[in-house]
Amino acid sequence: MKINSFDIDGVIYFGEGTTGVRPGKDDIIITGRPFTDREATVKMLESRGIYNTLYMNPLKRKIPDYRITHGQKDNPLYGRKASGIFKGQMINMLKDLGVEIQMHFEDDPIQIKEIQKRCPDVSIVHLKRDNEERVKY
Numbered sequence: 001m002k003i004n005s006f007d008i009d010g011v012i013y014f015g016e017g018t019t020g021v022r023p024g025k026d027d028i029i030i031t032g033r034p035f036t037d038r039e040a041t042v043k044m045l046e047s048r049g050i051y052n053t054l055y056m057n058p059l060k061r062k063i064p065d066y067r068i069t070h071g072q073k074d075n076p077l078y079g080r081k082a083s084g085i086f087k088g089q090m091i092n093m094l095k096d097l098g099v100e101i102q103m104h105f106e107d108d109p110i111q112i113k114e115i116q117k118r119c120p121d122v123s124i125v126h127l128k129r130d131n132e133e134r135v136k137y
Helices: 035-047 080-096 109-118
Strands: 002-006 028-034 053-057 062-065 071-074 100-106 123-126
Touching (some): 028 035, 035 053, 053 080, 080 109
Parallel strands (some): 002 100, 028 053
């Protein structure tokens, strides 16, 4: 089966009250959002009537900072490049399982570059906007 994959931020989601691109019934969502944000992400998607299969970045945004009691610090491994690497790896893993992804809808040029390195056979639909204030990388 041939399907498409979609990023969330800057593709499906532009903030409350703004409609983004909507995936088809059998399409999937591959987001750079960390799995720790899954509950809020699913709630947001479902509030928009989107129930597609969701794959989330396994890296956490924050990690323990043992210098401070109950402290946290930014995870140096988490970021836009790592999210692109994750998306490329996920597309290839799905391909190995027999899922054929024709196109991936993405807005972040850093992530596009990482996906293209790993998945040269997948067409990337690069969404660009004149107004970048709605995008939160």
